[in-house]
Each structure stands twice: as C-alpha cells, then as structure tokens.
Amino acid sequence: MDEIDDAIIKILKIDSRRPFVDIANKLGVSEGTIRGRVKKMLKNGSLHFTIDYNKKLKAIVMVMTNAGVSTTKIANLIKNLGIKSVFEVSGQYDIVCFIESDEVGKINDTVERIRKINDITDTNTLIVLKND
Numbered sequence: 001m002d003e004i005d006d007a008i009i010k011i012l013k014i015d016s017r018r019p020f021v022d023i024a025n026k027l028g029v030s031e032g033t034i035r036g037r038v039k040k041m042l043k044n045g046s047l048h049f050t051i052d053y054n055k056k057l058k059a060i061v062m063v064m065t066n067a068g069v070s071t072t073k074i075a076n077l078i079k080n081l082g083i084k085s086v087f088e089v090s091g092q093y094d095i096v097c098f099i100e101s102d103e104v105g106k107i108n109d110t111v112e113r114i115r116k117i118n119d120i121t122d123t124n125t126l127i128v129l130k131n132d
C-alpha cells in the first residue's frame with residue numbers, strides 16, 4: 001500500500017459510494033487506476049465493504065438523585081443493570097444514561113428498573129428520533 005491507496009481508503013471511509021471518477025479527479029489519477037487499486041485491495045483483503053444496518057431504538061435517560069447521595073454509587077447501580085453508557089453530569093440532572101433496544105417496551109422496562117433504585121427522585125426519558 002502506498003499514499004494513493006491510503007488516500008482512496010480515506011475517501012471511501014467518508015463515502016463508500018463515491019464514484020471512482022470523482023476519487024480519480026481528486027487524486028489526479030485515472031479512473032482505471034482507482035478501479036484497479038480498489039480491486040487489488042479487495043482481493044488481498046486490505047479493503048472490505050460492509051453494510052451496517054442498525055434498527056435499534058435509542059433513548060437518553062436523565063436521572064435526578066437525592067441531595068447528598070453519592071452519584072458514583074447510583075451510577076454504578078445503573079451500570080449493574082447492564083447499561084454501558086452512564087455519565088455523571090452537572091446541571092438539573094445528576095446522571096445521564098444511553099439505552100439501546102429493538103423495542104420501546106424494553107426501553108420502558110429498563111427505565112422502570114432505574115426508577116426503582118433507592119435515592120433516585122426523578123427521571124426524564126428522551127427517545128432519539130434522528131441520529132445524524
């Protein structure tokens with residue numbers, strides 16, 4: 001691999017459907033050069049194209065705790081529910097969690113489990129409508 005191959009990969013990472021002629025014009029080489037290099041990289045395994053389709057629903061759960069309680073303790077209890085993205089934050093809420101599921105009902109069940117933790121006084125759940 002050389003600088004041109006690296007540049008091709010960099011462009012394709014941003015837009016894997018970018019026409020070879022556009023890549024060629026950007027790099028100052030022929031379209032055939034791009035086509036041949038991509039074919040070679042695919043054949044030798046240094047380049048792969050995949051489809052990433054994620055139909056999971058995403059929710060943001062903001063959590064308020066009793067004053068004086070350890071937010072680290074509460075955050076750890078939330079993590080123990082299987083939630084990986086848990087953050088202690090400043091502002092009106094003390095903790096923010098990110099939840100993913102393939103069903104709204106499962107998100108609701110998770111929020112209900114969070115609400116049952118002692119010293120949590122309020123939650124606010126936001127369903128992500130669009131993720132750019």
